[in-house]
Amino acid sequence: MSRRYDSRTTIFSPEGRLYQVEYAMEAIGNAGSAIGILSKDGVVLVGEKKVTSKLLQTSTSTEKMYKIDDHVACAVAGIMSDANILINTARVQAQRYTYAYQEPMPVEQLVQSLCDTKQGYTQFGGLRPFGVSFLFAGWDKNYGFQLYMSDPSGNYGGWKAAAIGANNQAAQSILKQDYKDDISREEAVQLALKVLSKTMDSTSLTSDKLELAEVFLMPSGKVKYQVCSPEALSKLLVKHGVTQPAAETS
Amino acid sequence: MECVFGLVGDGFAILVADTSAVHSILVHKSNEDKIMVLDSHKLIAASGEPGDRVQFTEFIQKNVSLYQFRNGIPLTTAAAANFTRGELATALRKSPYMVNILLAGYDKETGPSLYYIDYIATLHKVDKAAFGYGSYFSLSMMDRHFHSGMSVEEAVDLVDKCILEIRSRLVVAPPNFVIKIVDKDGAREYAWRESVKDTPVSSA
Numbered sequence: 001m002s003r004r005y006d007s008r009t010t011i012f013s014p015e016g017r018l019y020q021v022e023y024a025m026e027a028i029g030n031a032g033s034a035i036g037i038l039s040k041d042g043v044v045l046v047g048e049k050k051v052t053s054k055l056l057q058t059s060t061s062t063e064k065m066y067k068i069d070d071h072v073a074c075a076v077a078g079i080m081s082d083a084n085i086l087i088n089t090a091r092v093q094a095q096r097y098t099y100a101y102q103e104p105m106p107v108e109q110l111v112q113s114l115c116d117t118k119q120g121y122t123q124f125g126g127l128r129p130f131g132v133s134f135l136f137a138g139w140d141k142n143y144g145f146q147l148y149m150s151d152p153s154g155n156y157g158g159w160k161a162a163a164i165g166a167n168n169q170a171a172q173s174i175l176k177q178d179y180k181d182d183i184s185r186e187e188a189v190q191l192a193l194k195v196l197s198k199t200m201d202s203t204s205l206t207s208d209k210l211e212l213a214e215v216f217l218m219p220s221g222k223v224k225y226q227v228c229s230p231e232a233l234s235k236l237l238v239k240h241g242v243t244q245p246a247a248e249t250s
Numbered sequence: 251m252e253c254v255f256g257l258v259g260d261g262f263a264i265l266v267a268d269t270s271a272v273h274s275i276l277v278h279k280s281n282e283d284k285i286m287v288l289d290s291h292k293l294i295a296a297s298g299e300p301g302d303r304v305q306f307t308e309f310i311q312k313n314v315s316l317y318q319f320r321n322g323i324p325l326t327t328a329a330a331a332n333f334t335r336g337e338l339a340t341a342l343r344k345s346p347y348m349v350n351i352l353l354a355g356y357d358k359e360t361g362p363s364l365y366y367i368d369y370i371a372t373l374h375k376v377d378k379a380a381f382g383y384g385s386y387f388s389l390s391m392m393d394r395h396f397h398s399g400m401s402v403e404e405a406v407d408l409v410d411k412c413i414l415e416i417r418s419r420l421v422v423a424p425p426n427f428v429i430k431i432v433d434k435d436g437a438r439e440y441a442w443r444e445s446v447k448d449t450p451v452s453s454a
Contacts, residue, residue, distance in 0.1 A: 100336055101329035109321055141359065142323050 010125050020129055021122050024152035027078060027131040033165030034064055034075035035195055036135035037179070038147040039188035042216030043137035045075040046192040048165070048200055049209050062227055065213040069094035071104050071223040072138035073215055077165030078152075079131040086130055090114050107138035111148045111156050119154025129153070133164040137215045139223045145215070161191075167199040174198060185216060190240045197242040205243045207233040251422040252297040253384020254284065255412060256352045256364055257392060258377045259400040262433035263354035263362040264440070265295045266409050268384065268424035281448050285430045289314050289324055291356045293430050293437045294334075297381045298349035298369060306347045310334050327355025331365035331373060339371035346370075350381040356432045387419055388412040402431070406440070413443050 013019060034047040047064035063080070067073045068090045076083040093113045097105035114134070121129045129152045136148040149164060150156035161179045163171035174195045183191070189212065197205045212228035228236070237243040251272070256265040267284040270277055285295040286307045294310065296303045313333065318324050325333070331353050341347050351367040366372070366379040378392040391412045400408070409429060417423045427443040 100333055101325070102332040103326065103329050106321065106323065 010123055018122060018153075021153050024078075024129045024131045025133075028133045028152070028165060029168070031077045031079075031165045032064065033163060033167055033171060033196070033199065034077050034135055035161070035163045035171055035175070035192045036075060036137055036147045036149070036159070037161045037175070037183075037188040037192050038145055038159070039183050039185045041145075042185040042188070042214055043139075043145050043147050044185060044188040044192050045073065045135060045137050045211075045213045045215075046189075046196055047075050047077075047211040048196060049211060051209060061229075062211050062213065064211050065227060067225050068110065068136075068138075069098075069104060070225070071140060071215075072107055072110055072136060073213060073225045074137070075135040075164075075211075075213070077133045077168075082130045083132045083134075086114060086117065086132060086134070089117055104140065106140045106142055107136065107146045107148070108143070108158070110138070111136050111150060115150050115154045115156045117154075118150065118152060122153055135162055135164055137213075139215060139217065163195070163199075166201075171195050171199045185214060189214070189236065193237065193240055193242050205237055207231075207237060210237075212236070251384070251420070251424070252382030253380075253388065253416055253420075253424060253427070254295050254297040254350070254352060254382055255380035255385065255388040255392070255409075256295060256354055256378070257396060257400070257405060257408070258354075258362050258364045258398075259402060259405040261356075261362060262402060262405075262431055263293070263356065263364050264402075264405050264409060264429065264431050265293050265352055265354050266388075266412070266427055266429050267295045267297070268382075269426045269428050269442075270424040271300065272424075279448060280424070280426045280444075280446055283428055285428060286311060287430075287437045288330065288353070288355075289318065290436050291324070291432055292327060292330060293354045293432050295352040295354075295430075296349045298347075302347040303349050306337075306349050307351075310337065313337075326357050326360070327353065327363050327365070328357075328360070328375075330355065331367065331375075334365075335367050335371050335373040338367065338369065342369075342371055352379055352381065354432050354437075356434055356437075358434075362433065383420060383422065384412075384416045384424075387415040391415050410443070417445070 032048040032050040037044045064076050066087050094105045118130050134150045139145050147159050149162040161175040207230040214226050218224045253268040265285050269282050271279045271282040288294045288311050296307050353365040356362045366374040366376050378396050380388045395408050425446040429440045431440040
């Protein structure tokens with residue numbers, strides 16, 4: 001009987017559910033996953049690339065990680081075309097804030113403004129919600145390093161470690177077990193790779209299926225967003241023993 | 251005529267304004283407070299068209315507190331100054347506010363600061379500044395006697411020198427002044443310098 005209620009995003013079912021929003025979250029459950037981990041000296045984002053074809057030529061080095069502003073980056077899981085719209089509005093918001101106040105936008109405000117947009121599509125008629133979850137990693141002078149996770153309903157929260165996309169519940173529970181407070185950025189990278197190696201469908205983890213990005217402070221005090229190169233990522237995978245180099249090279 | 255000035259000392263900023271409400275050649279009252287407490291650690295002193303002055307400073311004050319309610323963190327003094335400048339700049343090409351502003355504040359990271367914003371939306375971060383006819387005297391006084399890292403006593407002494415100079419040299423000198431200070435403990439009224447008292451009005 002849910003048919004009567006699930007075609008409209010804005011109407012509650014008799015059980016008090018919004019089916020379109022739930023379906024949107026379902027869509028994300030099939031997308032490539034992403035993991036974010038907060039450490040004491042930075043935030044780490046790792047994403048699983050769904051390689052569609054050998055012939056596909058990607059224009060950018062990353063397909064899941066986006067820099068929003070100098071001090072904020074995000075990882076995406078879900079429908080990329082929807083994500084592009086939201087990323088654009090996030091970038092506009094960040095620049096508008098800088099225009100008004102001449103200082104970088106606090107991370108939570110940026111996340112909140114984006115989630116307000118997402119929420120609007122669960123309430124105002126005729127349109128479907130955004131099928132995207134985000135992990136936001138950033139730094140600001142008020143709260144230091146921060147990690148936020150948001151979903152299609154427009155909910156968001158601050159996390160020490162979070163996972164979105166395929167197998168996010170399994171990843172989340174491993175993170176819950178293995179996360180320790182005050183880990184370093186390097187340990188966070190190791191943990192993220194380990195979790196992803198366990199939750200990803202593919203048997204061996206290789207650099208062409210992964211993306212790694214970090215947000216940290218340089219000695220000068222400036223915030224740096226750095227994407228790990230495939231070569232460096234391969235070395236990391238071997239170093240942390242989450243890949244099978246022998247099987248790969250033979 | 252109007253005298254608004256201020257300076258930055260060691261760990262604090264001080265703002266001074268005359269308190270005369272004048273229209274044409276008439277003084278309507280001499281206890282008009284032209285320095286508004288923007289939030290817990292910010293002061294905004296304004297000179298210019300009286301209606302615009304009140305309207306604009308209240309507008310800024312309400313926006314600053316709206317920001318605080320929405321985001322749970324206060325604006326920095328620099329951000330508030332840039333916001334104020336932006337509002338003046340957008341108004342400038344529509345219906346300009348005829349107000350000149352001195353914005354003083356204290357932030358944990360940056361300490362005390364003073365911003366000069368005029369009605370054509372110029373913004374400067376300064377150590378000492380003045381607006382109005384009084385500025386001819388207070389600026390030269392401050393040029394002569396200001397040095398960085400002044401104590402509160404030294405700064406108030408300099409302020410009194412400026413007021414004395416205005417009162418003795420300016421034809422249209424206002425009688426009364428209010429002095430406000432902002433430091434790590436917050437923004438507050440420091441003292442008044444009054445040479446005439448308003449006669450109390452008997453109730454109607």
